[in-house]
Amino acid sequence: MIRIYNTLSQQKEEFKPIEPGKVRMYVCGMTVYDYCHLGHARVLVAFDVITRYLRHSGYDVHYVRNITDIDDKILRRADENGEVYTDLTARMIKAMHEDEAKLGVLSPTEEPCATAYINEIVAMIHKLVSSGHAYAADNGDVYFSVESYPDYGKLSKKKLEDLVAGARVDVQEAKRSPADFVLWKAAKPGEVSWPSPWGDGRPGWHIECSAMSNQCLGETFDIHGGGPDLLFPHHENEIAQSECANGHTFVNLWMHAGAIRVNKEKMSKSLGNFFTIREIFEKYAPEVVRYFLVSSHYRSQVDYSEENLAEAGHTLTRFYHALRGLVPAKDVAETAHDRQFAEAMDDDFNTAGAIAVLHAVVHEINQFRRDGDDERAAESAAVLVRLGRILGLLQQDPEAFFQADTGSELSAEDIEAMIQARADARKRKDFAEADRIRDELADKGIILDDSREGTSWRRG
RNA sequence: GGCGCGGUGGCAGAGUGGUUAUGCAGCGGACUGCAACUCCGUUAACGCCGGUUCGAUUCCGACCCGCGCCUCCA
Numbered sequence: 076m077i078r079i080y081n082t083l084s085q086q087k088e089e090f091k092p093i094e095p096g097k098v099r100m101y102v103c104g105m106t107v108y109d110y111c112h113l114g115h116a117r118v119l120v121a122f123d124v125i126t127r128y129l130r131h132s133g134y135d136v137h138y139v140r141n142i143t144d145i146d147d148k149i150l151r152r153a154d155e156n157g158e159v160y161t162d163l164t165a166r167m168i169k170a171m172h173e174d175e176a177k178l179g180v181l182s183p184t185e186e187p188c189a190t191a192y193i194n195e196i197v198a199m200i201h202k203l204v205s206s207g208h209a210y211a212a213d214n215g216d217v218y219f220s221v222e223s224y225p226d227y228g229k230l231s232k233k234k235l236e237d238l239v240a241g242a243r244v245d246v247q248e249a250k251r252s253p254a255d256f257v258l259w260k261a262a263k264p265g266e267v268s269w270p271s272p273w274g275d276g277r278p279g280w281h282i283e284c285s286a287m288s289n290q291c292l293g294e295t296f297d298i299h300g301g302g303p304d305l306l307f308p309h310h311e312n313e314i315a316q317s318e319c320a321n322g323h324t325f326v327n328l329w330m331h332a333g334a335i336r337v338n339k340e341k342m343s344k345s346l347g348n349f350f351t352i353r354e355i356f357e358k359y360a361p362e363v364v365r366y367f368l369v370s371s372h373y374r375s376q377v378d379y380s381e382e383n384l385a386e387a388g389h390t391l392t393r394f395y396h397a398l399r400g401l402v403p404a405k406d407v408a409e410t411a412h413d414r415q416f417a418e419a420m421d422d423d424f425n426t427a428g429a430i431a432v433l434h435a436v437v438h439e440i441n442q443f444r445r446d447g448d449d450e451r452a453a454e455s456a457a458v459l460v461r462l463g464r465i466l467g468l469l470q471q472d473p474e475a476f477f478q479a480d481t482g483s484e485l486s487a488e489d490i491e492a493m494i495q496a497r498a499d500a501r502k503r504k505d506f507a508e509a510d511r512i513r514d515e516l517a518d519k520g521i522i523l524d525d526s527r528e529g530t531s532w533r534r535g
Numbered sequence: 536g537g538c539g540c541g542g543u544g545g546c547a548g549a550g551u552g553g554u555u556a557u558g559c560a561g562c563g564g565a566c567u568g569c570a571a572c573u574c575c576g577u578u579a580a581c582g583c584c585g586g587u588u589c590g591a592u593u594c595c596g597a598c599c600c601g602c603g604c605c606u607c608c609a
Contacts, residue, residue: 103609237536
């Protein structure tokens with residue numbers, strides 16, 4: 076039995092999909108005007124782990140993650156770059172897919188783009204206007220009337236009067252209420268636009284997700300997820316739109332990832348303190364970044380720091396070290412560790428607890444190896460690799476992980492030659508020379524591991 | 536101001552009404568030419584004050600502190 080924390084009820088609930096054995100899940104994806112940052116990576120990885128675990132548990136998961144490919148920021152950035160906006164979005168989508176692949180994030184089942192769903196979006200807005208939940212304003216925009224939906228605020232626990240009273244809500248004359256939000260934006264001269272019953276324009280952000288999820292997953296589905304800053308107003312607005320248009324529950328379970336922080340501040344584009352994934356990849360292997368993200372619970376806040384990433388790298392090294400030189404056994408039966416792992420994951424995807432089980436398996440492998448019991452070590456290695464797979468970790472060949480060339484001046488051949496020279500020196504008890512070689516390699520980031528079978532190396 | 540989340544050993548980070556989280560670091564030992572890696576053993580914690588209880592880090596209440604959302608943001 077899997078229990079999942081539901082933002083709507085603010086507690087963990089037993090997960091029961093609408094259709095037995097099937098999970099329909101929608102996660103808000105990127106607005107593609109820039110490269111992915113670590114916050115995006117967190118959401119990507121969190122829901123990737125969730126999808127992997129649900130599938131591992133036997134569910135057929137239909138995972139939809141949208142792409143917002145039309146938006147103010149996209150048009151502004153394209154304008155600044157002096158390029159057609161579709162060139163910008165195509166480039167960013169490609170970059171996002173590259174980043175995802177490096178992070179070991181599996182492709183979602185469907186990845187709808189907003190611009191491919193204009194008809195559905197217009198149809199949904201039409202439905203809302205007809206039923207009195209939305210109105211066309213004098214300026215050509217169409218707004219959702221928040222007052223027409225009594226449950227508004229049920230996800231974010233906000234009261235409408237507090238929102239209206241709040242000074243930060245955009246007070247715009249065309250709106251009937253300050254809390255109303257835009258469904259359709261009238262095109263400015265020269266701007267890209269699509270035709271609609273209210274004139275040429277383009278969709279607002281919130282309605283895209285309502286229309287696309289409706290189309291891809293139906294009017295009611297199991298799980299809707301996203302980043303923490305989407306809870307309000309984006310997800311609140313999605314609920315209002317979808318439930319008013321369809322007349323029944325939109326989503327059963329809402330899941331939100333925790334924020335990434337940098338120096339005690341939220342990492343975000345508006346604060347300008349964000350790191351792109353590719354910047355981080357210049358210093359740390361993608362799997363190390365993934366490990367860092369997976370090592371704490373998906374709902375907790377995590378602090379990005381060099382120390383934390385370095386520790387993640389160290390730990391991952393320990394895991395691969397245990398696997399090094401072993402061929403995982405085939406068809407290993409379920410073990411107590413598999414059950415402990417599942418117990419942790421069943422409890423709201425407790426990856427930190429699950430990783431503790433991985434450490435126990437590593438410990439076991441090392442003990443078997445010390446005792447020369449290669450057969451049992453190989454069996455435990457198989458357990459480690461299959462549990463790692465559920466977290467999207469430890470799927471590389473250990474040598475590939477250790478010796479991945481990060482643009483170092485030394486080739487594998489150079490290193491092997493130096494190791495041989497050191498072995499010769501050791502044989503003739505010229506330890507000064509042996510240590511000199513070891514130090515020289517260390518200076519260049521190569522760490523040697525001596526064992527009874529000989530010396531292996533890795534890039535540190 | 537409103538709403539919400541959290542404060543766990545030197546650090547990171549789970550969890551629990553009474554029993555070892557886990558990792559890093561530290562300490563003692565084994566291994567090693569010396570190290571690293573690995574192995575064995577080990578120290579150390581639950582913001583503050585009350586309450587409930589045989590017993591609370593875990594439940595309840597007050598307080599202090601930190602954070603998030605309330606505006607586009609994952």
